Amino acid sequence: MGKQVSNLTNISPYKTFIKFCFAILLMTVSCFNIQAQSLNTNKKYTIGGISVLGNSSFGEQTIINFSGLKKDQEINIPGEEIGNAIKKLWGTKLFNNIEVYVTNIENNIAYLQIRLEDLPQLNELKVNGVKKGKIEGIVEDNKLKKGTKVTENLITNTKNFLTRKYKKEGFLNTKVHINTIEVKDSLKTARVNMVLNIDKGEKVKIKDIVFNGNEMISDKKLRKAMKSTKKINRLRILKRSKFVDSAYQADLSSVVDKFKEHGYRDARIVSDSIIYNNDKTISININVTEGDLYTFGDIKFIGNTVYTDKQLNNILRIKKGDTYNGVLLQERIADNSKPDANDITNAYQNNGYLFSTIRQVEVSADNNVIDMEIRITEGKPAYFNSVSVVGNERTNDHVIYRELKTRPGQLYSKAEVVRTVRELGQLGFFDAQEISPNFNNPNPVEGTIDMEYSVKETGSSQIELQGGYGGGGFIGTLGLSFNNFSMKNIFNKEAYKPVPMGDGQRLALRLQASRFFQTYSFQFSEPWLGGKKPVQFSTSISHTKQFLFDFINRRADRSRSFNITGITFGLAKRLSVPDNYFTLSNAIGYQRYDLNNYNTGLFTFGDGYSNNLSYTIGLTRNNTRFDPIFPTGGSNFSITAKFSFPYSTVNGVDYTALREERDLNESITQNVNSTPSQVQNARDRISEIDQERFKWLEFYKINFKGDWYNEIAKNLVLRPLVEFGFLGAYNNDRGAIPFERFFVGGDGLGQFSLDGREAIQLRGYPNQSLAPYDKSTGQVFNDGATIYNKFSLELRYPVTLKASAKIYGLAFLEAGNSWNSFKDYNPFNVNRSAGMGVRIFMPAFGLLGIDFGHGFDPLPGTTEKHGWETHFIIGQQF
Missing domain, CATH: 3.10.20.310 (membrane protein fhac)
Structure with a gap:
């Protein structure tokens, strides 16, 4: 409100003229914002009318309502009422250049005029300097949608927000410029187009980090304590040397903690500064003061009744005379980084004392010896x-x-x-x-x-629908997996949404076919048989038909086939001892192998059959946490043993004589002096002997697998793995069976064969290529191995762990091999590989991925290292 002009009544003529001239002068000064009139100081006036002047799309009465002023209202001039009216108009964030004038006064009735202009609306926004995918976020964060009122405050806040945002990300030289261009339209609405230019520049790298004032702890150790702020080191891969302010501030706290870990309780950062170098890098100078070295003195527990001092000391594990370590002390009392940590807080909370509080208090620090009291308020059990x-x-x-x-x-x-x-x-x-x-x-x-x-539900059913070319023809696959199935509602039409769901059962159907084979399988499992105890029942039925490849016409010969039909029933029970992470599983399986004129290197008989009746027992301990797709801790161990009945002990067959007879006939087939008829007769007899040997398969099989998950940094997980397998025979004269063998190398995905074979992943080499090899004869045994071992080290880091798609990258080192006898077995005579890959888990399709592996050793029977191999992972479990 402008200055008030005094009443000119009862003033001498010459003074009247002076006052009048002065009033005219006041009227010409715009900063006073009130037209000169005859007013009495601090006198009340009645508003006789209010008019509005200015370019605005709002109606006159609307603007008057915004101001809060009303006709016939009594106001002081000057006074709070007009000042408040101006504040209210500004508060609407709709107007600009707001002024209030007194245009006329008649007998203590004042007439007011509000002069203002509409704030311009944002018409179009153009953002330069960032990717298109980032523009929407900038619009949302800064409220720059079309129609927004453009104020100086909006422009300033937008500049400051974006500058801070990119500096926090390491772009210290970020510059933001905002230009507005007035747009005129037929509606006379104030509009502007805004151009937002963002120049982030390059992320600034850290050339050096220098500490001053530290004597007892080296610069190297202090730099190592800074987890995210690193100086340039071209040999380092996982951590970059880019400066990010938020990470830097956290790392300064880590530097102080490093001093405290070594007993320097009073250490602190005195100052820090950033120096810009001519090569567009920065150097960081950090001035510290170490203070004195402290040790622990007496540590007393106050208020504890649930646990004795001795029990609490066993958890604390800090003794009088130990170098003071404030970080360790806090972790032993309450380690917030591990929900299952062995600390005093968890000891109480695991025993019901949710409302307990535990505080450490320094009661004395004489002679650099800190006496502590750990004060415990136990509260009531919850x-x-x-x-x-x-x-x-x-x-x-x-x-x-x-x-x-x-x-x-x-x-x-x-x-x-x-x-x-x-x-x-x-x-x-x-x-x-x-x-x-x-x-x-x-x-x-x-x-x-x-x-x-x-909880938040995610898709628990998966579909596999794919086609491809392989093995000389097209391969089509249709697979359906329902992981939360409800068998009891299978005849309930209303439950099909699209299938009955909700009871936690698993149902899987799979069909795969090509010119050379057909595979059908069905699996069902109920995790809580009877609904009262965690006893899992599972069953599977499968059938596959394979046709022999005719090398002459390069087609499948459907008159020569190998059929496998199998059925399995299993029960698995969670145990309570040694702890409740253990599961004991049992299964009985039967497979029937039928050969119809199917002569290959794997079998010495082309017509006949084999039966495989076996019992499998397994013990598993799995405490991985928490996400089964991307575990960050825990371990998973399993050992299984698969047995057949020892038929050779009861069937009365002299397998020693059969072996000797077989060896004799084998020598005939290899003797150059044998006639063709003798060779054929010997081969026929070998087929008959092998048909007798393998009519009922006799074997035992041991498998061990163990892997660990360790989060070595935030979301960076190291996974070591060890595997071992052995296929043995009760009767050496009967020998190892041609089924149930180990095939090492490649992506580890099971092939269409259902003969009990196990495909062992070893990336960097072709599928099933690392077969046993006899150096003396140069023979490669491609029919599978009876022994294998494998070692793997995998480093994982997630890109996203959202429910819609979980993606993580990995790098790996692997080594493994296979053998046919323990006399040749050497666990360290392995084929090595290294590489990297990515995994994508989508609920509807399961786990997908690709690996690029480099094999450092030659394939069996070759002399040059194998080199690079690409593997596609589809549906493989984690």
Whole structure:
């Protein structure tokens, strides 16, 4: 509001003239914002009318309403009312150049005029300097949608936001320029086009990090403590040397923690500075003060009744005289980085004391010896009042509740909450990254807590539909896998959405066919047989028909076939000892092998059959957490043994004589002096002997597999793996069977054969190429091995772990080989490889991936290293 002009009544004529001239002068000064009139200071006036002047799309009455002023309202001039009116108009964020004038006064009635202009609306926005995919985010973050009112504040805030944003990402030289161009239209609406130019420049690399003031801890150790801020090192791959301010600030705290870990409790960062070098890099100078070296003195526990001092000291594991380590002390009291850490807080929370509080207090620091008190307020034990699950729409409640380790009325245990999150994630029906335990209605007085597990369902069914060219012809595959099936609703039409779902059962159907083979398989499993105990029942039925390849006309000879039909029944039970991560599994399987004029190197008889009745027992311990697709911790060990009945001990066949007779006939076939008829007769007899040997397969088979998952940095997971397998015979005269063998090399995906063979992944080499090799004869045994071992080291890092698609990259080192006897077995005589790959998991299609592996050793029977091999992974488990 402008200055008030005094009343000219009762003033002498010459003074009147002076006052009048002064009033005219005031009227010409725009900063006063009020037209000169005859006003009394601090006198109330009645608003006689309000007019509006200026370029605005809003109606006059609307603007007056925005101002809060009304006709016949009494106001002071000058006074708060007009000032508040101007504030309200500014507060609408709709107008610009707002001024209020008094245009006329008649007998204490003032007439006002509001002069303003509409703020321009944003018409079009053009963003230069960033990728198209980033523009939408910039618009959302800065509210730059079409129609937004463009103010100086908006422009300034946008510049500051983008500059800070890109500097945090390492673009220290970011420059942001915003230009607005007025647009005129027929509606006379104020509009502007905005051009947003972003010049991020290059990310600034760190040439050097220099510490000053440190004497006891070297620069190298301090730089190592900085996890994300690294100076240029061309040999380092995983961490770049780009400067990111947010990461740098966190790393400064890590430097202080490094001093505290070595006893320098009073260490601190005095100052830090960034120096811009001429080569467009920066150097960082960090000035520190170490302070004195401290040691632990007496450590006393105050308030503990549940645990004795001795028990708590066994968890704390810090003794008087130890070098002071504040970081370690905090971890032993409450390690927030590990939900299942062995610390004092978890000891209490796993025993029901959810409401306990534990604080460490320094009571003395004389002579650089710190005496500590760990003060514990135990509170009342907490019990679960209610336990619920939200977010499941397809999965039935009983499928979820049977996996919960926490029950109403049960004593609270943090370990059981963590275990429940793992079990829900392992089901495969929910996004493991989205499972959240929510603590509701905590009541320390009553000692109760309501537990709610929030889940987000993800697609649990998969479809495999593919076609390709291989093995001399087109191969088509149709596979359906329903991992949350409901068999009881199979005849309920209303349950088909598109199939009956929700009971946690698994149903899989697969059909694969080409000119040379046909494969059909059906699998079903119920994880809780009877619904009361975690006893899994599973069954599978399969049939495959293979046709011999005719090398003359290069077609499948359908008159010569090898048929395999099999059925398996299995039971697996979770154990409670040694702990409840163990599973004991049992299975009985039967396969029938029928050969119809099918003569290959694998079999010495082309017509006949074999029967395989076997029993498999396995012990598995799996405590991987939490996401089964991308585990970040835990391990998975399994050992299985597969046995057939020892027929040779009861059937009365003299296998020693058969072996000797077979060896004799084998020598006839290899003797150059044997006549063709003698050779043919010898081969026929060998076929008869082998038909007798393999009429009922006799064998035992041992497999071991173990892998570990270690999160060595945030989301960076190291996975070591060891595998071993052995196929043996009860009776050496009867010999090893031609089925159930190990085929090492390649992507590890099982082929169409159902003869019990195991395809062992070893990337960097062709599929099933690392066969046993006899150096003395130069013979490669391509019919599979009876022994193998494999070592693998894999480093994984996720790109995204969202429910729609989980993607992670990997790098690997692998080594392995196969043998046919223990006399040749050497676990370190292996073929080595290295490479990298990517995995993509989509709920509808399962796991997809590609690996590029480099084999460093020659294939059996060759002399040059194999080199690069590409592997496509489809449907392989993790």
